[in-house]
Amino acid sequence: MEISHRNLTQQLTHELGEAILQGKYNEFKKLPSEADISIEYDVSRTATREAIKMLTAKGLISSRPRQGIKLKDIKSWNLFDTDVLRWILLGKPDLYMLRHFLQLRLAIEPEAASLAARFATTDELAQIERSLASMKFNQAGYEDSHQGDIDFHKSILFASNNPFFVQLTTFIETALKVNLLFTNRAEAVSEAEYQAHVEIFNLIKAGNAQGAFDAAMKTQRETLRLVDEKIAEFKSKNL
Amino acid sequence: MEISHRNLTQQLTHELGEAILQGKYNEFKKLPSEADISIEYDVSRTATREAIKMLTAKGLISSRPRQGIKLKDIKSWNLFDTDVLRWILLGKPDLYMLRHFLQLRLAIEPEAASLAARFATTDELAQIERSLASMKFNQAGYEDSHQGDIDFHKSILFASNNPFFVQLTTFIETALKVNLLFTNRAEAVSEAEYQAHVEIFNLIKAGNAQGAFDAAMKTQRETLRLVDEKIAEFKSKNL
DNA sequence: CAATAGTATTTATAATACAAAATAGACCTC
């Protein structure tokens, strides 16, 4: 992903973040002291402290003199932070977390479609349409599968013209990629799916907020149903 | 608010965060160098760097050698971070931002109510009920006004048993408090409002997901309509 | 004028020293 040139501090931040999300530390086994982390990762205490501060800013840990560095309860983690999210998914990808994702999408996307129907500019509509074209292209077997699909959902969030929904684009994108992983759909987008997306676009373009909401909701429910099935299947297999 | 014992680094983080959100710096006027910040706020470069790292972790800024510290586009800010949110509200509270908030609540809360209807434990139901009692108490004129109202919405999010929705409790709480500020409703909760909340609770308790969704949606639409009116009023006044 | 080499500025990292906070344990009192 966007690794770019990570400096030491950022490198360490990510390594510690991943280690935490892999369950290396927990409520009983607290993190090593700054000094020990410095030794373990062979960096100065300066770099260690800066990494600790970044993780603190993301709500993962807290540190106090003499007490050391402690993991915080998941309630205070910034789950909507891209890094935290990625660490979670890399750590222990499980179907329940995926369902939680989809429940959130179910809440967000229909409303985003509704807002897009009311507030999208012509440029933003064009962007949505372009992603549809890309889906059609994927359907024919070219290109990265489902990138058009992903762009479609992103561009709708963007067209909501609400900064909070826009912020969720990265979030939803990650959710979509994980979803594709689990539903094992490497094949092309089906015609039915494509048509469902076209319908949503047409309703948005027509400015039909309620219609766009309902259509998007229908799609989301279907996706969630698929995962619920997967979970049921998985459960019966492991009995 | 929860100031507790802020150390220098955290103090500086908040001061810089507020300064940024008050528009003291922008895309043209970048932040001073670490050295200058240290002088201006009379702290060591160590503390300054750690504060900068925390703001970086929250997506507000980025820093590179020779280039200095630059503000990032709002698209990369972690709007769901409690601190960022508070700085935004303290900075320039405007009705449009409030509407954006409410649009998000409209997306989140009905679905949370629906999930609560399906997954709430008896303890969580009891918690919702307690907040209703507190509302009734407020109605009679005692206690902090609307704290029960706020607790009601928080406890429903909590009862969704979805960590993403739970994470939004703080977010929604802030939104509610600002909303109360703008709608100028220092008086007690009305009987109609109280009854609407009781209805939502009963539907959740009965396990009626669709009903709870619809009832919560209705309440949210009403709140949003009130703010839309305020905005229209404000516009006509300033012509 | 273009490519290149040099220079200056700013962040990145390291190392050291000491201050402040929090805790555990010793000690003391009754």
Added chain:
DNA sequence: GAGGTCTATTTTGTATTATAAATACTATTG
């Protein structure tokens, strides 16, 4: 022995200094 106080110890917090690395800017050279 219960309870409290004091002290020692551990760990983070802050400051300072030094140097490295990255990069924008400048000057030079062909």
